[in-house]
Amino acid sequence: MDIYKYLRKEKLPHIWCPGCGHGTILNSFVRAFDKSGLNQDKTVVISGIGCSGRATGYLNFDSLHTTHGRAIAFATGVKMANPELNVIVMTGDGDGAAIGGNHLIHAARRNIDLTVILFNNQIYGMTGGQFSPMTPEGANATTAPYGNIDRNFDLCQLTKAAGATFTARGATFNPRQLTNIIKKALLHKGFSFVESFTQCPVRYGKLNQTADPVDMLKLQKQKTADIKKWLQFSDEEKEIIYPLGVLNEEINPENEYTFRYQKIIEKTLEKGVL
């Protein structure tokens, strides 16, 4: 597999810190894209602001690097204008779950055919380590020097409840599984949401005594389990361990937003409104 044809080699090496997991997600993404068989020239990747937002700059696709939190809004516009395109959003936990949280739930509610990959490093990396809605309770951030008291979202459950027809979670310690998940998400017709845990050794790690990326990957492994195993866990274990894998998939292409919108266009044409 030639993964380099999907990368803007002249833009590499990227700006991400040594050991940052964002590059692993990008690595899994290009492999997943290759395996999906989708057309590179019929694909648009769109990101917001943050370290995660830089992802689109390294990808050899048509791309949009948009404003903070608004990647899904831009993506909705692109998809509505040309439903033939594969539209992929790359976002962070701050970009996608804080400032852009509303766009996330409403795109899920509409079940519009986007693939959203959320890089969850549990912190605002780019701006120096403020807590996000995904910073674990008790963890330190520059804005929570005595430990974060906020509770988190479970983003997979949130998007599922809002209407997403595909939700999955991966982690950078297991890139084989992550690649597989992203491939399935790309091929799903409807709103697909993939959360990936990714280590941030420099911002999150240094504030939380885990500045070694290898240690952070080990911690990821300890705090997660494959969904098949997870389902056998006790309620107490389920509280502290995150399930990985495809968590929900509902196949009904006729329930997809641009499909339903096309029906309205046809109806109005029939009636001679347009």
Added chain:
Amino acid sequence: MARSDKVQIENPDWCKKCGICVSVCPTDALKLGDKGIEIYNLDSCISCEQCSLICPDFVLKVVVNYD
């Protein structure tokens, strides 16, 4: 001619020396040098691809080798 796929350092200049590849290699084929990642023992490489799949910097590639 036996075929054995082996790891190759495709883009040495992109390595940031994070050491993740060394930690996931099951056969100690890689080591961190002063300038970046180096092959430590190519014979031991079993082409599992763990290193190239996890490398955040697109440095490593597993290529087909004929010997």
